[in-house]
Amino acid sequence: MNFYLTALLLGLAYSCLAYGIYISMRIFNIPDITTDGSFTLGGAVTAVLTTQLVNPGLVLPAAFLLGALAGVTTGWIHTRLKVNALLAGILVTTGLYSINLALMGRSNIPLINTPSFFSLITLSSSEKNNQLIILAVVTISLLLLLRFLLRTDFGLAMRATGNSETMIRALGLNTDQMKIIGLGLANGLTATCGYLITYVQGYADINMGIGIVILGLGAVMIGEMISSTLKWKSITGQLICVVIGSVLFRVILGFTLSIGIDPLYLKLVTAVFVLAVVSLPQLKRTA
Amino acid sequence: MIRIEHLHKTFSVGTANAVVALNDVSLEIPSGQFVVLLGSNGSGKSTLLNCIAGSAIADSGKIEIDKVNLTRLAEHRRSRWISRIFQNPLAGTSPDLTLLENYRLATLRTQRFGFRIGTNAAFRKKVQDEVATLGLQLEDKLDQKMGTFSGGQRQALSLLMAVADKAKVILLDEPTAALDPRTAVLVMELANRLIREHGLTAILITHQLNDALRYGDRVLLMSEGRITQDLQGESRKSLHIKDLIRWFEV
Numbered sequence: 001m002n003f004y005l006t007a008l009l010l011g012l013a014y015s016c017l018a019y020g021i022y023i024s025m026r027i028f029n030i031p032d033i034t035t036d037g038s039f040t041l042g043g044a045v046t047a048v049l050t051t052q053l054v055n056p057g058l059v060l061p062a063a064f065l066l067g068a069l070a071g072v073t074t075g076w077i078h079t080r081l082k083v084n085a086l087l088a089g090i091l092v093t094t095g096l097y098s099i100n101l102a103l104m105g106r107s108n109i110p111l112i113n114t115p116s117f118f119s120l121i122t123l124s125s126s127e128k129n130n131q132l133i134i135l136a137v138v139t140i141s142l143l144l145l146l147r148f149l150l151r152t153d154f155g156l157a158m159r160a161t162g163n164s165e166t167m168i169r170a171l172g173l174n175t176d177q178m179k180i181i182g183l184g185l186a187n188g189l190t191a192t193c194g195y196l197i198t199y200v201q202g203y204a205d206i207n208m209g210i211g212i213v214i215l216g217l218g219a220v221m222i223g224e225m226i227s228s229t230l231k232w233k234s235i236t237g238q239l240i241c242v243v244i245g246s247v248l249f250r251v252i253l254g255f256t257l258s259i260g261i262d263p264l265y266l267k268l269v270t271a272v273f274v275l276a277v278v279s280l281p282q283l284k285r286t287a
Numbered sequence: 288m289i290r291i292e293h294l295h296k297t298f299s300v301g302t303a304n305a306v307v308a309l310n311d312v313s314l315e316i317p318s319g320q321f322v323v324l325l326g327s328n329g330s331g332k333s334t335l336l337n338c339i340a341g342s343a344i345a346d347s348g349k350i351e352i353d354k355v356n357l358t359r360l361a362e363h364r365r366s367r368w369i370s371r372i373f374q375n376p377l378a379g380t381s382p383d384l385t386l387l388e389n390y391r392l393a394t395l396r397t398q399r400f401g402f403r404i405g406t407n408a409a410f411r412k413k414v415q416d417e418v419a420t421l422g423l424q425l426e427d428k429l430d431q432k433m434g435t436f437s438g439g440q441r442q443a444l445s446l447l448m449a450v451a452d453k454a455k456v457i458l459l460d461e462p463t464a465a466l467d468p469r470t471a472v473l474v475m476e477l478a479n480r481l482i483r484e485h486g487l488t489a490i491l492i493t494h495q496l497n498d499a500l501r502y503g504d505r506v507l508l509m510s511e512g513r514i515t516q517d518l519q520g521e522s523r524k525s526l527h528i529k530d531l532i533r534w535f536e537v
Contacts, residue, residue, distance in 0.1 A: 153400045156388050160381035167379055170340070171396050172366025233432075 011247030012135040020189035021216030033089030037096030040209035042194025047109035047204030067191020075180030219246035294348035308334035310512035326509035370454040379445035382434030393448030439470030
C-alpha cells in the first residue's frame with residue numbers, strides 16, 4: 001500500500017514536469033534540455049528562500065518565474081541567434097549549474113523545521129495523505145488551466161506553431177515569439193515541479209535535475225500510448241493521459257526498485273525503459 | 288492596389304552560385320484585378336510572390352499595397368493585407384488541429400490572438416454554413432483532424448479560410464499542382480468564385496496554360512527574373528493557347 005501511495009504521490013508531483021515536456025516537445029516540437037537546469041533551479045530557489053523562512057506561497061511564483069526566465073533564454077538563443085534548439089538548451093543548462101550552485105552556496109540544502117508548501121493547509125492528520133490531497137488539487141487545477149489555455153485562440157496558435165509554422169506565419173503571428181513564450185511556460189512548469197519535489201523530499205540537491213528530462217518524456221510517452229489505445233485524442237484526453245503516464249512511470253520505477261535492482265542502476269533502467277517505449281511502434285511496424 | 292518598383296533579388300550573392308531571381312521588376316496591379324503569372328521553373332515567379340508575401344526580402348526596390356510601403360516588413364506583419372495559398376496543401380493548414388480550430392485561426396488573421404475560447408456554438412454554426420457551400424460534405428466533420436482530409440479537401444478549405452477574415456490580396460502559388468485533374472478543376476473554380484465574390488486582388492502562379500486562359504484578367508510571363516509579356520484588356524481576350532505555347536518555346 002505504502003509503495004503505491006508513494007508512487008502516486010511522486011507521479012502527481014512529477015506530472016507538473018510532464019506537462020512542461022508535453023508543451024515543449026509535443027506542442028512546440030522542440031527537444032528542450034533546459035529542463036535539467038530549470039528543474040534544479042526551481043529546487044534551489046525553493047530551498048534557499050524556505051531556509052530564509054519565506055512563505056512557501058510566495059516561493060511558488062518565484063520558482064515559476066525563474067524557470068520561465070531560463071526557458072525564455074533558451075528560446076531567445078534558439079530563435080534570435082539561430083542556435084540549434086538542443087544546443088541552446090544544453091548551453092543554458094550548463095550555465096544554470098553554476099547559477100544554481102551559487103544560489104545554494106553548497107551542493108545540498110536540507111529543509112528541517114522550515115515551513116512547507118504542504119503545511120500551508122492541513123486537510124488530513126496523516127502527513128502523507130495531506131500531501132496527496134494537495135498534490136491532487138494542484139494537478140487537477142493545472143490540468144483545467146492548461147485545458148482552458150490550449151483551447152483559447154492563443155492556445156490554438158501555440159498548437160499550430162509546432163504543427164504548421166508556414167500557416168501560422170501567414171496568419172500574422174510571430175512564430176519566434178510564440179516559441180519563446182512556449183519554452184518559458186514549459187520551463188516555468190518544470191521549475192514548479194522542482195519546487196514541489198523539494199518539499200516532498202525535504203531537500204534540494206545540485207544534482208536533482210540530472211536526467212530529469214527523460215523522466216518527463218517517459219511520462220508523456222506512456223501517456224500517449226494510453227491516449228492512442230483509448231482513442232482519447234482530444235486535448236482534455238491527452239492532458240489526463242499525461243498525468244496517468246506520470247503516475248504509471250513512477251509505479252514502474254518503484255516496482256523496479258522493489259524487486260531488488262540496485263538504485264545505482266535506476267537511471268540506466270529509466271533510459272532503457274524510455275527507449276523501449278519510443279521504439280515500440282517502430283518495432284511493431286517492421287516485425 | 289499593389290505597386291512594385293524596380294525590385295531586385297539575388298540569391299547567394301558574391302558566390303559562384305549567385306542566381307539573379309528578380310531583375311528590375313516593376314508592376315502595378317489595380318484593386319480587384321486577377322493576375323495569372325506564367326514562366327518556366329527558375330524564372331522568378333515564386334520569388335516575386337515571396338517578396339510580396341514577405342517570406343523573402345528584396346535586395347532593393349519597393350513594394351506597396353494601398354500606398355503602404357511593406358518592402359522590409361516582416362512576413363507576419365503583412366497578414367493584414369495578404370492571405371496565401373501554398374502549393375503544398377499541407378502547408379496552409381495545421382494537421383493536428385481540427386477543421387473547426389483551423390478555421391478559427393484563419394478568422395483571426397487581422398486580429399489579436401486572445402485568451403478566450405472562440406470555437407463556441409455560434410462560431411460552429413457559422414463555419415458549418417460556410418463549409419457547406421463547398422459541396423464537399425465536410426460540414427459534419429468539423430471536429431475531424433485536418434490531417435485526415437485529402438489534399439483537395441484541404442486545399443478547398445484553405446481557400447475558404449483565406450477569405451474568412453477580410454483579405455485584400457490573395458497569393459496563390461500553384462494551388463492545384465499536387466491535385467488530381469478533377470479536383471484541380473474544383474479547386475480552381477472555387478478559387479475563382481471566392482476571388483470574384485470578395486473582390487480580391489489576386490496573383491496566381493500556374494503551369495496550367497488552360498487555367499491562364501480560363502481565369503483572370505491579365506496574363507504576365509516571367510523569364511530570367513524579368514517580366515517579358517504583359518497582356519490585359521483586348522490583347523488578353525484575343526490570347527490563344529498557341530501564343531502561350533510559343534512563349535515557352537523561345
